[in-house]
Amino acid sequence: MNSVVILANGDFPKHPTPLRILKEAASIICCDGAVNYLNEYGLKPSQIIGDMDSISKELKIKYEGRLIHIEEQNENDLRKALKWAENNGAKKAIILGATGKRDDHSLANIFTLLEFPSQLKMTIFTDHGKFSVVKGDQKFASFTGEQVSLFSVDQTIEITTTYLKYNLNSKKLTTLYFGSLNESINDIFTISISHGEILVYQVFK
Amino acid sequence: MNSVVILANGDFPKHPTPLRILKEAASIICCDGAVNYLNEYGLKPSQIIGDMDSISKELKIKYEGRLIHIEEQNENDLRKALKWAENNGAKKAIILGATGKRDDHSLANIFTLLEFPSQLKMTIFTDHGKFSVVKGDQKFASFTGEQVSLFSVDQTIEITTTYLKYNLNSKKLTTLYFGSLNESINDIFTISISHGEILVYQVFK
Numbered sequence: 001m002n003s004v005v006i007l008a009n010g011d012f013p014k015h016p017t018p019l020r021i022l023k024e025a026a027s028i029i030c031c032d033g034a035v036n037y038l039n040e041y042g043l044k045p046s047q048i049i050g051d052m053d054s055i056s057k058e059l060k061i062k063y064e065g066r067l068i069h070i071e072e073q074n075e076n077d078l079r080k081a082l083k084w085a086e087n088n089g090a091k092k093a094i095i096l097g098a099t100g101k102r103d104d105h106s107l108a109n110i111f112t113l114l115e116f117p118s119q120l121k122m123t124i125f126t127d128h129g130k131f132s133v134v135k136g137d138q139k140f141a142s143f144t145g146e147q148v149s150l151f152s153v154d155q156t157i158e159i160t161t162t163y164l165k166y167n168l169n170s171k172k173l174t175t176l177y178f179g180s181l182n183e184s185i186n187d188i189f190t191i192s193i194s195h196g197e198i199l200v201y202q203v204f205k
Numbered sequence: 206m207n208s209v210v211i212l213a214n215g216d217f218p219k220h221p222t223p224l225r226i227l228k229e230a231a232s233i234i235c236c237d238g239a240v241n242y243l244n245e246y247g248l249k250p251s252q253i254i255g256d257m258d259s260i261s262k263e264l265k266i267k268y269e270g271r272l273i274h275i276e277e278q279n280e281n282d283l284r285k286a287l288k289w290a291e292n293n294g295a296k297k298a299i300i301l302g303a304t305g306k307r308d309d310h311s312l313a314n315i316f317t318l319l320e321f322p323s324q325l326k327m328t329i330f331t332d333h334g335k336f337s338v339v340k341g342d343q344k345f346a347s348f349t350g351e352q353v354s355l356f357s358v359d360q361t362i363e364i365t366t367t368y369l370k371y372n373l374n375s376k377k378l379t380t381l382y383f384g385s386l387n388e389s390i391n392d393i394f395t396i397s398i399s400h401g402e403i404l405v406y407q408v409f410k
Contacts, residue, residue, distance in 0.1 A: 079382075177281070178279075
């Protein structure tokens, strides 16, 4: 299990990109009630992780052998799933269904990518674009006109970019909105950061 | 103009609470293209603020006297509208349509509440709940079982709460997800913070 797809319990994907990821996934870990939507869509979960308070009775019986019941007051079902995947050998997690519905859940899920202590390479695909984590120096596949936003919680991180419309040169992001609304001007762009991790968001074509 | 309603260009409200606010508003400031939806809904804007790149030609003519064209590369239309409202005497801004559509816009809009330098008392109402800003010691009207989340970007802020299921006692929020998933156990709850500002999110009944 090198790469896993985790379906969180926000809005079920509508956009072709996350739907394709879901359909092509070798294994899908569902966060609790998300399995209701997956089942309706005609796909099967490999595991269902959570405190099982929102999965239907019928599906509890149908997927009895795939239920992994984890009670942990401080963690939501997404972080339980990420921890379980890492403990079971995953190196990479693609997260779907992380946004929509409750805004506090969406925020907590997005910043889990950045702030949850894990060795997993994590990305979130929503119906509008994808969030990924930047460490050190990275090159991103892009296209001219691609809308790009950077988010840093740690205001001490210095960021340098190339091939963006508004490039940063050893610049710190002093607010969470300051790095938003940028744009790619090439088929790649690069981001180098002094230390730590930041989020990059790329809007789908 | 003590209190203004600002309609940002995310998803147009569907939930009765933000819709009631919109219908009862004495004046509505629209962020650029948001006026297309407002007009369709049968309401009129007081002002339309932005760089006017997403308002229809027809509405540009219809509301010619209400267009306030502001070009400013570093600010999005919501922050332009907030600045304009404050400069024109507003003390309080209720923001609708701040989420949905692009996730980077939603994030930037939510953290504008916390990080944008302004004297305005700002709240965001979405289709799921409301975000407001906490300063000093505050008491919140609530109900037993109300889902509550706290978000602090500044990790040095010490937070103390009463009447929440998981109360904080001079606790710092070390991640943006750590204060989420709390719950009210009374018809009020209180939050006291050592300095600065944090966000509180309350889910609608």
